[in-house]
Amino acid sequence: MSKSFVSVEGLARKYPQKEGELVVFEDVNIGIEKGEFVCIIGHSGCGKSTILNVLAGLDSPSAGAVIMDGREVSGPSLDRGVVFQNYSLLPWLTALQNVSFGVRARFPQWSKQQVNDHSKKFLEMVGLGHSLEKKPSQLSGGMRQRVSIARAFATSPKLLLLDEPFGALDALTRGVIQDELIKIWGETHQTVFMITHDVDEAILLADRILLMTNGPHARVAESVTINLPRPRQRASVVKDPGYYKIRNYLVNFLVERSGELAGSGGEESGSFKTLEVDPTQLADTGETNNSMVEMPDLVASH
Amino acid sequence: MQSLNLRAALTSLVFLVVLLGLWEAFNQPPEASGELSEFELLMGGADQEARVPPPSQVLGHAWDELSNPFYDAGPNDKGIGIQLAYSLYRVLTGYFLAALIAIPLGFVIGMSPLMYKALNPFIQVLRPISPLAWMPLALFIIKDSEQSAIFVIFICSIWPMLINTAFGVANVRKDWIKVAQTHELGALKTAFQVILPAAAPTILTGMRISIGIAWLVIVAAEMLVGGTGIGYYVWNEWNNLDLNSVIFSILMIGVVGMLLDLALGAVAKLVQYEE
Numbered sequence: 001m002s003k004s005f006v007s008v009e010g011l012a013r014k015y016p017q018k019e020g021e022l023v024v025f026e027d028v029n030i031g032i033e034k035g036e037f038v039c040i041i042g043h044s045g046c047g048k049s050t051i052l053n054v055l056a057g058l059d060s061p062s063a064g065a066v067i068m069d070g071r072e073v074s075g076p077s078l079d080r081g082v083v084f085q086n087y088s089l090l091p092w093l094t095a096l097q098n099v100s101f102g103v104r105a106r107f108p109q110w111s112k113q114q115v116n117d118h119s120k121k122f123l124e125m126v127g128l129g130h131s132l133e134k135k136p137s138q139l140s141g142g143m144r145q146r147v148s149i150a151r152a153f154a155t156s157p158k159l160l161l162l163d164e165p166f167g168a169l170d171a172l173t174r175g176v177i178q179d180e181l182i183k184i185w186g187e188t189h190q191t192v193f194m195i196t197h198d199v200d201e202a203i204l205l206a207d208r209i210l211l212m213t214n215g216p217h218a219r220v221a222e223s224v225t226i227n228l229p230r231p232r233q234r235a236s237v238v239k240d241p242g243y244y245k246i247r248n249y250l251v252n253f254l255v256e257r258s259g260e261l262a263g264s265g266g267e268e269s270g271s272f273k274t275l276e277v278d279p280t281q282l283a284d285t286g287e288t289n290n291s292m293v294e295m296p297d298l299v300a301s302h
Numbered sequence: 303m304q305s306l307n308l309r310a311a312l313t314s315l316v317f318l319v320v321l322l323g324l325w326e327a328f329n330q331p332p333e334a335s336g337e338l339s340e341f342e343l344l345m346g347g348a349d350q351e352a353r354v355p356p357p358s359q360v361l362g363h364a365w366d367e368l369s370n371p372f373y374d375a376g377p378n379d380k381g382i383g384i385q386l387a388y389s390l391y392r393v394l395t396g397y398f399l400a401a402l403i404a405i406p407l408g409f410v411i412g413m414s415p416l417m418y419k420a421l422n423p424f425i426q427v428l429r430p431i432s433p434l435a436w437m438p439l440a441l442f443i444i445k446d447s448e449q450s451a452i453f454v455i456f457i458c459s460i461w462p463m464l465i466n467t468a469f470g471v472a473n474v475r476k477d478w479i480k481v482a483q484t485h486e487l488g489a490l491k492t493a494f495q496v497i498l499p500a501a502a503p504t505i506l507t508g509m510r511i512s513i514g515i516a517w518l519v520i521v522a523a524e525m526l527v528g529g530t531g532i533g534y535y536v537w538n539e540w541n542n543l544d545l546n547s548v549i550f551s552i553l554m555i556g557v558v559g560m561l562l563d564l565a566l567g568a569v570a571k572l573v574q575y576e577e
């Protein structure tokens with residue numbers, strides 16, 4: 001377990017209630033390798049954001065621990081960059097200043113010029129070279145999220161945490177930024193842990209997708225390996241013969257098994273094992289004739 | 303937009319002309335006749351000059367005063383510029399002393415729920431006290447009328463700044479604090495790079511309210527304390543029955559108050575941000 005670069009061990013989050021306690025999730029075990037892109041999918045309220053906040057060091061769990069690079073995570077750190085769902089840019093700073101805010105914190109010994117050049121480079125990478133001096137209020141939602149991503153990548157954290165970074169964006173913008181994320185990730189090979197509600201987005205980006213059962217007593221039930229060849233492109237990846245096999249498998253989990261598995265085995269705590277799956281190796285069930293399984297309505301109500 | 307501004311300016315001008323016209327028309331020297339009003343009796347009978355002067359006179363007087371605002375012909379005869387300068391000096395001194403205390407203290411109260419709860423009763427009791435009620439105590443303790451006036455300004459301008467700063471700091475978006483945390487900013491850097499800019503518009507609102515109150519209070523305070531200042535000047539000219547000067551200085555109080563507010567409004571614009 002502790003061989004992984006990041007390892008989440010026996011994580012649980014409980015809230016006291018009038019009667020007993022509310023167990024949001026428990027027995028969550030995750031291993032993330034260096035350079036790996038991991039997505040986590042689960043229904044709204046199962047505790048994804050909480051897990052991410054614990055990874056970031058912004059929240060502490062009721063039980064269990066997160067170990068990164070051999071050391072336990074006990075508070076926020078520049079080693080773990082976070083992109084929040086509501087882009088958390090500082091509204092009184094320009095795009096460039098927002099990015100250099102992060103860069104200056106990361107590399108305090110750098111000169112102003114170095115900080116500026118580095119920040120500009122990352123803003124250009126996400127296609128914002130022309131909006132350096134704009135304030136967040138003058139940027140569209142998509143552009144703001146790109147600034148957040150540029151800020152996170154520019155500080156080159158050991159682990160990058162993305163909480164539904166594209167949740168609030170329309171499909172077109174989302175596609176463009178996904179491409180940018182693929183590009184920037186291809187250049188830096190950060191370790192990434194990302195929450196998403198979008199199955200296609202997860203398949204496009206991830207090396208591995210973690211599937212959570214519904215809460216309460218949510219768990220990371222399965223870890224699905226995505227072995228589609230890289231670099232992936234939005235247009236061509238769907239033509240891969242394995243794509244719909246994976247997609248159907250994931251949608252099937254979300255529609256059916258996430259509920260069936262929910263809360264099961266609450267007694268034998270500590271014994272829960274995440275199932276490793278490679279859907280492309282599964283026998284054809286007959287239903288994977290590239291037909292679209294109806295997407296469940298996963299859009300969270302925040 | 304341009305045309306709206308233009309139309310508004312023209313309308314203002316019309317109002318001004320009508321107002322001055324009515325004032326002028328109703329305040330012509332009365333024909334010497336009939337019974338004296340009680341007021342005229344009090345004023346020593348037939349003193350024709352005791353009426354409210356028409357705007358033409360006031361304007362003429364204003365012209366004289368403003369063409370030589372800084373003359374100094376003894377304790378009871380100083381130019382309007384000198385009097386206003388005294389008042390401004392007191393207001394700004396008391397005001398900035400208050401800001402010096404209110405803003406850091408407001409920061410502490412806003413950051414710490416304990417301090418908020420602990421200091422809240424004091425603030426609630428002290429805040430509604432009329433600043434002039436402090437005057438006797440201030441005079442007794444400080445024994446200097448000048449400094450007592452400054453103290454009164456200090457005490458009246460501290461509350462809006464203190465309360466707004468605390469409110470602004472306490473309500474900084476949690477997301478922004480998280481940004482500071484994930485970038486490992488220390489307490490001081492978080493305060494100056496995140497909380498202060500985030501709370502600045504609210505703090506400036508408090509500062510703007512304070513300067514308005516301070517300018518209101520200084521006139522009353524100087525009437526009590528005497529010696530110099532625009533408040534004393536108004537009262538002194540009233541005692542001299544120089545209504546020209548009284549009206550002129552009332553207008554000057556308004557103009558200076560407006561300028562103070564405009565100045566702080568400009569600063570507020572600098573720190574304003576859009577979410």
Ligand SMILES: Nc1ncnc2c1ncn2[C@@H]1O[C@H](COP(=O)(O)OP(=O)(O)OP(=O)(O)O)[C@@H](O)[C@H]1O
Nearest residue numbers: 015024043044045046047048049050051215300301
């Ligand atoms: N203070 C609290 N008291 C009780 N329950 C809480 C509290 N805070 C959060 N929860 C519960 O914790 C659960 C997990 O919340 P979290 O934000 O991690 O969900 P999520 O998986 O990120 O959902 P979404 O996909 O909608 O963002 C929710 O069901 C919520 O009801």
Ligand SMILES: [Mg+2]
Nearest residue numbers: 048049050163
């Ligand atoms: Mg969430």
